Amino acid sequence: MLEVLLLLLPVAAASGWYTARRGMTPKKQKQPQEISPVYFKGLNYLLNEQPDKAIDLFIELLDVDSDTVETHLALGNLFRRRGEVDRAIRIHQNLIARPSLSREQRAQALLELGQDYMRAGLFDRAENLFLELTELRLYNEQAYIYLLEIYQQEKDWQRCLEVADKITVSHYPSLHNSIAHFYCELAEQMLSQQNSAAAESYLRRAQQIQRGNVRALMLQGRIDYTRGDYRSVIRLLRQVEENDPAYMPDILPRLVDCYRKLGQQQALFEYMQQLYQRHHSTEAMLILSEMIADAEGESAAVQAVLRHLGENPDLKGLERLVRLNLQRGEESPRETLEVLLQSVMKLLDNHPAYQCEHCGFIAKKLHWHCPSCKTWGGIKPLQEFVRNVRG
Template structure:
């Protein structure tokens, strides 16, 4: 009975305490909000209405009246950077760093923001120096190392990019093995350009150690063997692409066909590519098989090949190939009309003959391992956009 009385008395007591706490919080909030300048709310309102220019003007007015408003300096600097006014952003963050009374935590934040300003302005040397200092402090380490990785990629300093990616992995920012493999491929490609095939092979072995499914490393390894005159080894290497990714076989189809010709076994090469085509339809692969069929077989066989592929994967690009084949065996009186249709289809087909980045949507005529639009690696499927739309 005594417990029930206390429990009943406790209900209004808890409500009373809750009401008092809420009143104190509300009064404190109102007190703090009254102490803020009116321009602060104007600036926030402009930001919410997506009017950054007016927000900047409002914040500038506040900073003039209250130079100690550190948070507003940060907000102002970030707004300048977003608007592309990097010089003004740099000045704001440099002024913050120059303040002797600024707490260490905010100094570190100002240094990070300054590094971002330098990076946006393209002042890569200054950005690199700033982010290296930050990484050494252990604060903002992952963000700093990520920025350093971006800088080294922009400057094409692939060896330093590898070190930065390894350091980024070590600080727990996720795996970077695919990127590291691509950096080794970039170094190998440079070695190939300067006719250093042995050095290129060393780099490609490292690329495959980092990512054994790296198709580019396999293709380049075959290229090195071909450059060394070992066509048999080159062909065997290019054939390994099928084990890594069947759709990427289209990227080595012409290499394989040329290799088998050099080995004087073109029919073997053609049969291999036909098997690949049956397994993974591809316009690029069809192009190589079509030309090889014309060379080694008959026009009728090439015609039938394209007709079968068009039924399986109906695309304008495939129709363009079919019209090529039909023109070759068409009677003279029908060729002008067929040629006109072919010209129209070809024009539209070429607009669809693009590779497209799966991340940013950037389209290109050629295949890229590194997207020119978003700078991401391995975001291009090895099929043209029209094929992907049909398959989806």
């Protein structure tokens, strides 16, 4: 509340103070005005700890003229940031209604009001204001950025692409990533309509704008899988690993499936070993341990998992260890292991499996667009959750 009052008090008391502060610029100086009785009423509210009423009074008191426009803008901005959107809207609407504003000042107020509307969830109104700004050719880029935000909210991916086209990519380094995801969204829409030709053409555009976009690779893999082109799926999913190994837990099951469908057990084993050497991931160890169990028996698999767990304590690895022991378990304390297995499975089930590396949002399933910070491709599978929780 203090910052609001700091802004309001002097201006409301006498705009002469404000003019004097800007006295460096040779403008006609206003005569200090008489202090309005409303001002004392406002002070009274303040002293009686009714700051809300005081603020409303002071806002009424503020004359809009070329000297106080900036104060109005700062005040409105402050209210919006504090979540008092109604007040912000009132201030900015009041500003825009003044015919005395310069073109630049009006544009500035429009930009602010648009943000108020967005904050209030009034996207239609916000959209109209930002479109008006782009016609005025003032604050163009900012207006397009906000329009992009609105169209993403509305999942209107075609319009997202149109707007993104107007934004200078060098000013917004994450734009390429967003555009690639817009194409992926469109590709997913086409896939849900069984139109894989259109989907593939969108995926190609996604790859053109951002080479190695993992989502586009995964989607293309999905299409090729339904076609039975397992070689292509393997090639695509291995590219996912090269570009962002964090997604391995999500793609491994399909990758393994394709190797098996092609009868390439040995190639799979070699790839898993390479993968394990590169990332020491539990997921790769789980598959390896399965293959070791088939080829050399459960004891050898247990040894491999034990070695892994020694260096990378992890719930999934622990679960595998218990399972392997149960399969082996002639004499092992079976009941104890059963209980252990149940509790590990329960823990795994309760775990959020994904987290946004940008804002920390945790989720049970993979979202490409973070619901919290709106980053594209920031949410990734959590591989070492146990350590994260401890850390």
